[in-house]
Amino acid sequence: MLAAPVDEVPEGQGLVHEPKWDGWRNIAFRETGGVYLQSRAGRNLTTYFPDITRAIQAAMPAGVVLDGELIVFERGRTNFAQLQRRITAGRGLLRMARDCPAHYVLFDLLADAGGEVILNLPLSERRARLEQLLAGAPAALTLTPQTADMQQVADWLTHWTVATGIEGVVSKRIGGRYEPGWRGWWKYRTRITTEAIVGGVTWSMRAPDTVLLGRFDRRRKLRYTGRTHPLDEWQRAELGPMLSRPLPHRGAVVHPWPAPLPASWSGQLDRPEPLRYVQVDPTVVVEIEADVAFEHQRWRHRVRYARARPGMSVYDVPLLLGEVEGYFGKP
Helix, strand or coil: EEEEEECCCCCCCCCEECCCCCCCEEEEECCCEEEEEEEEECEEEHHHHHHHHHHHHHCCCCCEEEEEEEEEECCEEECCHHHHHHCCCCCHHHHHHHHCCCEEEEEEEEEEEEECCCCCCCCHHHHHHHHHHHHHCCCCCEECCCCCCCHHHHHHHHHHHHHHCCCCEEEEEECCCCCCCCCEEEEEECCCEEEEEEEEECCCCCEEEEEEEEEECCCCCCCEEEEEECCHHHHHHHHEEEEEEEEEEEEEEECCCCCCHHHHHHHHCCCCCCCCCCCCCCCCCEEEEEECCCCEEEEEEEEEEECCHHHHHHHHHHCCCCCCHHHHHHC
């Protein structure tokens, strides 16, 4: 079951809310002969999480099907990069699982012991059964918090996004059934407004489609930090005339990023092809709205273009000081 994005947390009777964890969505099948972990895209993740498969096999009866989020905590915060490293760890996987164990944060039960399918039961009943199954389970298997108290939701969004790295809130009907593939839940992502430097665009300089963004590090090197959603007509008309080609330096045009942009810079599990783009002189500052998914000093999800900031110097844009500082920028 999926969640539709919303611009504010929905309120009303019959709704409950859960933290939106920054990890990999996963369905776990406790089979008679073992455990099978499946990503949202249908990818087999079983091999990469021996710590989680052992915990499920030890604590869950055969036939159970679980829905939740695979996460890794590091110094009290979720660390998405540690999840990605599981895929490429190779022979070091068991050591990684020991030194930086994963957690499976559970929020739904699709089949109970013996394989009893319970998709049509209300969420409240599915959760009650899930709580019973998790009684006495190892710490790697944990039940996500749930509340109908909007004050508690506000506390999550105010404090937990910084302290633990949650992305926002998922809202659900307490009496709702589980409908695979249907966007019957709602997800609200915490967003902040900040600034970044334009380093390139896709399509053309005069009619940019998306914007490639950067920030200076401590050595004043412009580092790639992410990409915007497609611009609308008004945004293209505003930004296009402000852009110019990179200025030549000692007779040659020098830009701090390669062209095309390497596929690995996207930071995604299933990497796309290298991105062809138009390099521009990095002198234009834009205001953006971004969520909290910030890894390797880059926004993992596309950001929203808000407006150009023609009166702002590139040296007034927050520096890339670190994961938290680089994300939140100036207070």
